Structure formats: C-alpha cells, structure tokens
Amino acid sequence: MKVTIPNDQWDEGKEGVIVTWIYGDGAEVEVGDVICELMVEKIQSDFVAPASGVLRILVEADSTVEPGDHVADIE
Amino acid sequence: MTSSRTLTMARAGREAVMWEMEQDPRVFMLGEDVYKFGGVFGTADGLGEMFGADRILDTPISETGFIGLATGAAIAGMRPIVELAFIDFIGVCYNAIVNLAAKHHYLSNGQVKVPMVLMLGSGGGYNNGGQHSQALHACLAHMPGMKVVAPSNAYDAKGFMHAAIRSDDFVVYIGHKKLSGVGFFGKPIPGTMSEIPSEPYTLPFGEAKVVREGIDATIVAISWTVHQALDAAEKLAHEGIDVEVIDPRTLVPLDRESILKSVAKTGHLIVADEDYQSYGFTAEVIASVAELDPTVLKSAPVRVANPDVTIPYSRPMEQHILPTSQRIQEAVRRVLSK
Known part of the structure; x- marks a missing residue:
C-alpha cells in the first residue's frame, strides 16, 4: 500500500517536513502506529500507518514534502 | 508484533x-x-x-x-x-x-x-x-x-x-x-x-554513564554538552587523541566516584556545561575530584562553560559563547600539550 501525505494534512501551497521516522526501513508496523512526525509552520503532527505490514521508506527524514507526496510503502 | x-x-x-x-x-x-x-x-x-x-x-x-x-x-x-x-x-x-x-x-x-x-x-x-x-x-x-x-x-x-x-x-x-x-x-x-522498549523501565538516580571510553583525557558533560563532547571526541580521534566522555545524567545526586575513577585512569579533566561558568556544575565536578583525590590530576582541570555574560540574541555571538565541540577540542589539546 502506498503511504502518501493526505491532501487535507495542511493548507495547499505550504511545504512540510518529515521530522523523523519512528520506525526504520523494513520494520513491521501495524495499522494505527505512529510511523513518522511531520511539521508544517513549526507545528508538529503524528502520521499513522494506514495499513499493517513491512515499512519501506522512500523519503528520508528532514526532507520537505507536500500533500499528496508518496513517502513510503507498506508491503 | x-x-x-x-x-x-x-x-x-x-x-x-x-x-x-x-x-x-x-x-x-x-x-x-x-x-x-x-x-x-x-x-x-x-x-x-x-x-x-x-x-x-x-x-x-x-x-x-x-x-x-x-x-x-x-x-x-x-x-x-x-x-x-x-x-x-x-x-x-x-x-x-x-x-x-x-x-x-x-x-x-x-x-x-x-x-x-x-x-x-x-x-x-x-x-x-x-x-x-x-x-x-x-x-x-x-x-x-x-x-x-x-x-x-x-x-x-x-x-x-x-x-x-x-x-x-x-x-x-x-x-x-x-x-x-x-x-x-x-x-x-x-x-x-x-x-x-515499549515496556516501562526505570533508571537509578546518581549513576553516571561512560558514553565513550578513552584513555587520554576525561570530558564530563551533561545534557546538550554530552553531544558536543562526543563530537569533539570523534574529531580528536583523528589526531590520535582518545578521550573518555562521562554523562552523570543526574546533577543531584552526582556520581562523583565514577568521575574520579575515570580521571584516575586518564589524569586529565575537562568539564563542559551550558550553564554560566562561575559557581556552577563545572566547578562542582572539579572540586569533587580535587577533594576526593587530588593526586589523580596530572594537569589543571579546565572548565568549558558559558561565560558569565547575558546570552546574546545575535546568532554568531551566541555561537561564540556556547560550549561547543570546537571549544571542547581546544581545551583538550591545550591540556594535553602542556
């Protein structure tokens, strides 16, 4: 399953940052686990796994992201 | 799982x-x-x-x-x-x-x-x-x-x-x-x-941790300065200087024995702290070692702390006074060159 930043995560046109991945690449995660922390305009939010499986990280921590970006897969 | x-x-x-x-x-x-x-x-x-x-x-x-x-x-x-x-x-x-x-x-x-x-x-x-x-x-x-x-x-x-x-x-x-x-x-x-671990666990107050083992000098650091000391240790290792870094983790109670043990091994003591220099953690650590056994010190101990000035708003000026890796490295080199 593709893990994408939801379109309603923050206002359009604003850039966010992946502050940190809580699970490493290849980790087993369960649906609902907080997998990373996002920050936009100095406000941090949790991002939860949309499915259970093996996490494959596509975008490294400290990268800028926008709503709709494909940041990881859960296999 | x-x-x-x-x-x-x-x-x-x-x-x-x-x-x-x-x-x-x-x-x-x-x-x-x-x-x-x-x-x-x-x-x-x-x-x-x-x-x-x-x-x-x-x-x-x-x-x-x-x-x-x-x-x-x-x-x-x-x-x-x-x-x-x-x-x-x-x-x-x-x-x-x-x-x-x-x-x-x-x-x-x-x-x-x-x-x-x-x-x-x-x-x-x-x-x-x-x-x-x-x-x-x-x-x-x-x-x-x-x-x-x-x-x-x-x-x-x-x-x-x-x-x-x-x-x-x-x-x-x-x-x-x-x-x-x-x-x-x-x-x-x-x-x-x-x-x-997701399970709960407790840690004991008053037990320092040796976060990096070394033989040439002891750096005692707390909180943020632990990471500055570790960075300094890495840079100094390229010059063949092998420092030990100790994180007391708790200021009170302070694990004086572990600090003394390390200085007894290395002979040199540098204390890094982000608080103001005078009457602070740096002085407490040095005084503790001197009281417990002054013979372990082969050189005068060094304090690397914020000088006794109001912390400047200007970023370059603030960086200048912080007890950074750079300042810790200089202190270690100075102590060992004497």
Missing part, C-alpha cells in the same frame, strides 16, 4: 508520563499550555485529549500559584507533574520551589513527602535571546531537598521520567530544547534518538 521504535526525547518522556497516568490515578499534569497545546516542547502532546481537562490542567501564567498548588496536592497524596516550560522563569517561583516543595519533607521531620515532578525546558543555541536560552540547572542543583535530572537521550528520558514519577521525592526533570526532537528547535540530533 511490531518492530522497536526509534523515538525522540520528547516522545520517549511523554510515553512514560502516559503509562504512569494510565496506571496510577494519582498522577496528573498541570502547567502552561499543556491541555490544549500539548506543552511548548511537546511534553504533553495529545495527553489532554487522552486524559481530559481534569487530569491535564491548563494554568494561568502564575508559576508561584501552580507550583504551590502542586506541592499541596503532592503532600495530600497526589503525584503531580508540573510543566513550567522555560527554566529561565524559575525566578518568579523560586520561593515555591526552594522553600515549599524542597523543604516540607525535612521541616515536617519526614512526616510529609512531596512526590512531585517539575519539568523544565533548558538551553539555547537557537537565538532566542537572554531570557529564553539559559541552562540555570545549578540554581536548582545548589539547593538541598530535590533531585535534579538532566537526560541527554531518549532512553534516559523515558527511564528517568518513570523513576521521577514513582519517586517519593521532589524531582526536577530538565529537558534540553535542542535535544527534544521537537522540529521547532531544528533537526533532532541523531545521538539523542534510540530504540526504545
């Missing part, structure tokens, strides 16, 4: 608070911006929603009032956790901390205990000016009647938070803003994050 998680310090400490609050109805949190905002440094993020306004209490900006309230609640059998945000403002409630929370146990001849935790955010390095950048832990560690914890990484943050909440003593828990992993203060420092 999920894999182990890599947590920031803010998240690891919060996990301990959550677990203790779930287990023990006596535990509650109060302070500025905790219920709705989740704490300025993310220490209470999500707790308001989880436990409700009866157990996560937003207070007015009236530190003397709510520290007094927490002290009374602790004496009456509750286990309050107070979030004061910036350590810079202990001045406005110093009497409540020093003369109420820290003294009732003694003054009542041990009849009452004050099992409360006071959380404080410390440190600079993000150009926030002279009133929001101080370390000031010596102002608390100097006073009898409280334990003072200053963890440098997520594993310690969680273990000491469990220990602080369960302790029957008044514990001051100092988190460094730049180590918290809260994005506002910049990218989390990798050395602060580690794999954290």
Whole structure:
C-alpha cells in the first residue's frame, strides 16, 4: 500500500517536513502506529500507518514534502 | 508484533508520563499550555485529549500559584507533574520551589513527602535571546531537598521520567530544547534518538554513564554538552587523541566516584556545561575530584562553560559563547600539550 501525505494534512501551497521516522526501513508496523512526525509552520503532527505490514521508506527524514507526496510503502 | 521504535526525547518522556497516568490515578499534569497545546516542547502532546481537562490542567501564567498548588496536592497524596516550560522563569517561583516543595519533607521531620515532578525546558543555541536560552540547572542543583535530572537521550528520558514519577521525592526533570526532537528547535540530533522498549523501565538516580571510553583525557558533560563532547571526541580521534566522555545524567545526586575513577585512569579533566561558568556544575565536578583525590590530576582541570555574560540574541555571538565541540577540542589539546 502506498503511504502518501493526505491532501487535507495542511493548507495547499505550504511545504512540510518529515521530522523523523519512528520506525526504520523494513520494520513491521501495524495499522494505527505512529510511523513518522511531520511539521508544517513549526507545528508538529503524528502520521499513522494506514495499513499493517513491512515499512519501506522512500523519503528520508528532514526532507520537505507536500500533500499528496508518496513517502513510503507498506508491503 | 511490531518492530522497536526509534523515538525522540520528547516522545520517549511523554510515553512514560502516559503509562504512569494510565496506571496510577494519582498522577496528573498541570502547567502552561499543556491541555490544549500539548506543552511548548511537546511534553504533553495529545495527553489532554487522552486524559481530559481534569487530569491535564491548563494554568494561568502564575508559576508561584501552580507550583504551590502542586506541592499541596503532592503532600495530600497526589503525584503531580508540573510543566513550567522555560527554566529561565524559575525566578518568579523560586520561593515555591526552594522553600515549599524542597523543604516540607525535612521541616515536617519526614512526616510529609512531596512526590512531585517539575519539568523544565533548558538551553539555547537557537537565538532566542537572554531570557529564553539559559541552562540555570545549578540554581536548582545548589539547593538541598530535590533531585535534579538532566537526560541527554531518549532512553534516559523515558527511564528517568518513570523513576521521577514513582519517586517519593521532589524531582526536577530538565529537558534540553535542542535535544527534544521537537522540529521547532531544528533537526533532532541523531545521538539523542534510540530504540526504545515499549515496556516501562526505570533508571537509578546518581549513576553516571561512560558514553565513550578513552584513555587520554576525561570530558564530563551533561545534557546538550554530552553531544558536543562526543563530537569533539570523534574529531580528536583523528589526531590520535582518545578521550573518555562521562554523562552523570543526574546533577543531584552526582556520581562523583565514577568521575574520579575515570580521571584516575586518564589524569586529565575537562568539564563542559551550558550553564554560566562561575559557581556552577563545572566547578562542582572539579572540586569533587580535587577533594576526593587530588593526586589523580596530572594537569589543571579546565572548565568549558558559558561565560558569565547575558546570552546574546545575535546568532554568531551566541555561537561564540556556547560550549561547543570546537571549544571542547581546544581545551583538550591545550591540556594535553602542556
């Protein structure tokens, strides 16, 4: 399953940052686990796994992201 | 079964608070911006929603009032956790901390205990000016009647938070803003994050940790300066200098024996601290070694601390006074070249 930043995560046109991945690449995660922390305009939010499986990280921590970006897969 | 998680310090400490609050109805949190905002440094993020306004209490900006309230609640059998945000403002409630929370146990001849935790955010390095950048832990560690914890990484943050909440003593828990992993203060420092068991665990007060073994000189560092010392150690290793780095983890009680043991091995002592230099942690460590056994010192010990000046707002000027890796390296080279 593709893990994408939801379109309603923050206002359009604003850039966010992946502050940190809580699970490493290849980790087993369960649906609902907080997998990373996002920050936009100095406000941090949790991002939860949309499915259970093996996490494959596509975008490294400290990268800028926008709503709709494909940041990881859960296999 | 999920894999182990890599947590920031803010998240690891919060996990301990959550677990203790779930287990023990006596535990509650109060302070500025905790219920709705989740704490300025993310220490209470999500707790308001989880436990409700009866157990996560937003207070007015009236530190003397709510520290007094927490002290009374602790004496009456509750286990309050107070979030004061910036350590810079202990001045406005110093009497409540020093003369109420820290003294009732003694003054009542041990009849009452004050099992409360006071959380404080410390440190600079993000150009926030002279009133929001101080370390000031010596102002608390100097006073009898409280334990003072200053963890440098997520594993310690969680273990000491469990220990602080369960302790029957008044514990001051100092988190460094730049180590918290809260994005506002910049990218989390990798050395602060580690794999954290989801189970609860406690750590003992007064046990230093040798975070890097070495034979040429001992650097004692606390909180943020632990990471500066480790960086310095890495740079010095390229020059063939092998330093030992010790993190006491708790200022009170201070593990003087472990520090002495290391200096007995290396012969040289450098102490790095972000608090002001005079009358501080650096002086305490050096005095302790000198009192316990001055013969272990092959050179005069060196303090690498913030000089006794107001922390400048200007970023280059602030960087100039902070006890950075660069300054620690210079101190080690100076000591060893004599």
